[in-house]
Amino acid sequence: MFSVTKEEAHSTWSNKVPEATLVFWLIKMMSTTVGETAADFLNADLGFGLGGTSIVVGILFAVALYFQMSSRSYSPIRYWITVLFISVFGTLITDNLTDVLGVPLAWSTVGFSALLLTVFGIWFARERTLSIHHVDSPTRECFYWLAILATFALGTAAGDWFSEGLQLGYGVSAAIFGAAIALVALLHYRFNLSAVVSFWIAYILTRPLGASVGDGLAQEKGNGGLGFGTTGTSVIFMLMIIGLVFMLYRKRR
Numbered sequence: 001m002f003s004v005t006k007e008e009a010h011s012t013w014s015n016k017v018p019e020a021t022l023v024f025w026l027i028k029m030m031s032t033t034v035g036e037t038a039a040d041f042l043n044a045d046l047g048f049g050l051g052g053t054s055i056v057v058g059i060l061f062a063v064a065l066y067f068q069m070s071s072r073s074y075s076p077i078r079y080w081i082t083v084l085f086i087s088v089f090g091t092l093i094t095d096n097l098t099d100v101l102g103v104p105l106a107w108s109t110v111g112f113s114a115l116l117l118t119v120f121g122i123w124f125a126r127e128r129t130l131s132i133h134h135v136d137s138p139t140r141e142c143f144y145w146l147a148i149l150a151t152f153a154l155g156t157a158a159g160d161w162f163s164e165g166l167q168l169g170y171g172v173s174a175a176i177f178g179a180a181i182a183l184v185a186l187l188h189y190r191f192n193l194s195a196v197v198s199f200w201i202a203y204i205l206t207r208p209l210g211a212s213v214g215d216g217l218a219q220e221k222g223n224g225g226l227g228f229g230t231t232g233t234s235v236i237f238m239l240m241i242i243g244l245v246f247m248l249y250r251k252r253r
Helices: 006-012 022-045 049-070 076-100 105-127 138-165 170-191 195-218 229-252
Strands: none
Touching: 022 049, 022 076, 022 138, 022 195, 022 229, 049 076, 049 138, 076 105, 076 138, 076 229, 105 138, 138 170, 138 195, 170 195
């Protein structure tokens, strides 16, 4: 499928990642929340179980990634469908480690952090850039989606560790990660922190923020949530995501 040389790929592929605008971050934030609540919905509400949910979502993610990788240009619909499925799949990876294998959330957080740093290291050593403005070859896109998967798994582990493992609660955890993102923005716009570094730190932090927000909305009031349930929370955010992606699609057309 990717039988082209490196030079040919860069000349025929356009950048496959959208600009990091406000709409980008809004959709990203909501996709993280859907990733948290949709996994719980399929697992518990529909009775798929953790194993069945992992298989179904894994297949859907593989299909979405195939169509995304097969294209040579950016498409809002293909891209965000892939993000949604990778969000759910990343959540399920952490859930399987925690619930099936009994791996502590702190260990998962450290392990996925090391994995993400390894992906970044190999990516940069090979391509000399981690910029989302240059995801313009099959190799770079492979590294990009590996990094995205690691951020979602890491974010789930970190969010659950803070809110449940450290018993800080969903509201406090969301405030901590939100403040961290605000600090990154301040460092970038006021003190000229690298745009690439700022983007990836913010991208990582939006996942535990989304996980904390999703759990806070979905969980029962007795468990520290607002009681909207996984179904209600998933539907609300999915409708908002669909609306924003359709807006991007119309704008691109």
